[in-house]
Amino acid sequence: MAQAAQLPIISHYTAYKPRPFTRDQRADTTILYGGLTWKHERMMQGALHNLKYKAEPLPNINREDLDAGKELIDVGACCPTIFTTGSLVNFLKKEVKDHGKDEVNSKYVFLTAGACGPCRFGQYHESYAMALDGLGLRDFRLFLLAQDELDQGPGNGGGLDINMPMSLGIIWSILCGDLITDLEYMTRPYEVNPGQTELVLRECVEQMYDLFLHRPDKGKKYGTLAWHLMSSYFTRALRDVRKKWDDIEVDHLRVKAKVKITGEFWLQTHEGEGNYNIKRWLESEESEVIPPPVAVWLHYLMHPTIRKLEHRHSTSKHPKAQEFLLHALERIYRGTYNRFRKALANLPHELPDQEELKSLAEPFYHFELRGGEGHMLIGKALHSYHHKTAHMICELSPYSCMPNTMSVGSMANVVGKYPDLLYAPIEVKGDAEVHALSRCQMILTEAKKRAQAEFESVMDKTGLSVERIRKYEAQHPEVRKATYYVPHRGYAGTAANYVMHLAYDKGLARA
Numbered sequence: 435m436a437q438a439a440q441l442p443i444i445s446h447y448t449a450y451k452p453r454p455f456t457r458d459q460r461a462d463t464t465i466l467y468g469g470l471t472w473k474h475e476r477m478m479q480g481a482l483h484n485l486k487y488k489a490e491p492l493p494n495i496n497r498e499d500l501d502a503g504k505e506l507i508d509v510g511a512c513c514p515t516i517f518t519t520g521s522l523v524n525f526l527k528k529e530v531k532d533h534g535k536d537e538v539n540s541k542y543v544f545l546t547a548g549a550c551g552p553c554r555f556g557q558y559h560e561s562y563a564m565a566l567d568g569l570g571l572r573d574f575r576l577f578l579l580a581q582d583e584l585d586q587g588p589g590n591g592g593g594l595d596i597n598m599p600m601s602l603g604i605i606w607s608i609l610c611g612d613l614i615t616d617l618e619y620m621t622r623p624y625e626v627n628p629g630q631t632e633l634v635l636r637e638c639v640e641q642m643y644d645l646f647l648h649r650p651d652k653g654k655k656y657g658t659l660a661w662h663l664m665s666s667y668f669t670r671a672l673r674d675v676r677k678k679w680d681d682i683e684v685d686h687l688r689v690k691a692k693v694k695i696t697g698e699f700w701l702q703t704h705e706g707e708g709n710y711n712i713k714r715w716l717e718s719e720e721s722e723v724i725p726p727p728v729a730v731w732l733h734y735l736m737h738p739t740i741r742k743l744e745h746r747h748s749t750s751k752h753p754k755a756q757e758f759l760l761h762a763l764e765r766i767y768r769g770t771y772n773r774f775r776k777a778l779a780n781l782p783h784e785l786p787d788q789e790e791l792k793s794l795a796e797p798f799y800h801f802e803l804r805g806g807e808g809h810m811l812i813g814k815a816l817h818s819y820h821h822k823t824a825h826m827i828c829e830l831s832p833y834s835c836m837p838n839t840m841s842v843g844s845m846a847n848v849v850g851k852y853p854d855l856l857y858a859p860i861e862v863k864g865d866a867e868v869h870a871l872s873r874c875q876m877i878l879t880e881a882k883k884r885a886q887a888e889f890e891s892v893m894d895k896t897g898l899s900v901e902r903i904r905k906y907e908a909q910h911p912e913v914r915k916a917t918y919y920v921p922h923r924g925y926a927g928t929a930a931n932y933v934m935h936l937a938y939d940k941g942l943a944r945a
């Protein structure tokens with residue numbers, strides 16, 4: 435009889451599966467998280483502390499994180515994946531050095547957002563798992579927070595209960611973080627006393643941390659949802675923020691180029707070395723930055739489901755009712771954002787209409803092409819162009835990002851049709867700062883010229899002089915407060931709109 439051939443032993447791939455995080459471990463286990471700005475993360479920490487979790491954001495990302503990420507994950511990864519993985523890696527390395535592997539495995543868990551779809555965001559956790567393997571920390575636990583489920587329940591041991599109070603706490607801290615960040619960026623370039631915005635900002639963020647920390651317990655389901663939607667708890671606190679902001683004196687006659695930041699989700703949100711500190715750099719180059727709110731992304735996430743229902747591509751038994759519900763949810767979401775804006779004197783920008791973004795982008799980029807920010811990058815650039823809300827678009831595009839590469843390609847078509855749209859696509863690799871910033875500077879030079887020309891044209895048109903405006907300001911000091919609302923009078927620049935407002939709304943042109 436012929437001898438049976440020796441079969442090779444195959445070891446099949448097994449996906450990373452975290453060890454359980456049990457309810458009784460909660461008091462001694464710290465939840466790590468990151469990926470947003472320090473303001474969002476501090477408020478989020480308040481929401482998590484409120485639910486009796488120990489929680490700590492990872493340190494802000496820096497250049498060393500890029501190197502640490504590159505060493506451990508696949509070479510084709512996009513730069514946000516490398517940075518964020520490297521950030522976790524460097525934190526864990528330090529903790530292992532100080533306390534040993536066993537303590538790190540038992541003392542921490544990492545919570546990150548999860549998704550599916552064509553971009554690598556759906557596989558971030560795989561990169562993290564690969565890095566954990568490389569560090570010999572396969573027993574370290576990382577969990578995913580699905581972006582489309584508010585009530586995932588207590589999973590894998592019950593230590594982490596992703597329920598309504600947690601999800602709403604996180605979403606509400608994101609909304610408040612966005613609005614305060616918007617306020618910060620529209621104020622700092624005009625502050626009369628350097629550093630005052632930063633001081634007030636830090637005080638306000640701490641106040642908001644306390645607010646989230648002391649959020650009342652309204653149950654785990656619809657009671658808490660209703661309370662978050664209807665209570666004046668958050669609007670009262672935001673009105674306090676506005677009062678503190680009142681103390682900042684600004685000079686809106688400074689002519690600044692207004693730069694709208696768009697781009698890949700993480701890169702555009704981040705404030706630090708991960709995007710060459712480009713927002714602060716732009717401010718140092720005489721610009722006013724319009725930062726991108728995370729809330730726009732959350733709003734965008736509602737739309738694929740709405741469209742599936744509209745096109746009857748859903749398996750739902752009651753597509754009409756579900757569609758109605760989603761539209762209602764969308765209205766409530768925008769209504770909540772606007773309620774918070776109102777508490778801040780309507781100073782922060784409104785959320786753009788998703789339908790408008792879709793139709794603006796439609797001739798250039800199909801809205802069903804998902805991944806990254808999808809059609810929104812085209813839509814946002816054109817929205818800003820048509821509504822004259824910025825002199826220039828700075829799109830932060832990560833090295834090796836497929837969706838962003840497609841969007842930059844489509845923008846060539848957009849710029850061909852609208853040649854006066856100032857568009858600076860900046861590829862960010864993490865280690866080519868001079869190249870990226872000098873590229874941005876080329877377009878910024880043109881944007882600054884436009885801001886200056888626009889200002890001079892309104893001064894001519896209104897017949898006002900700087901001296902005349904200064905005299906008015908001395909008699910009406912409220913116009914120099916950072917909370918003074920300067921309406922949009924059809925110009926991109928703040929200084930031009932301010933002059934038009936004083937000239938025609940305040941009657942200075944006739945005086």
Ligand code: SF4
Nearest residue numbers: 512553554555806835
């Ligand atoms: S959008 Fe691009 S950079 Fe962002 S996770 Fe997806 S592939 Fe990476």
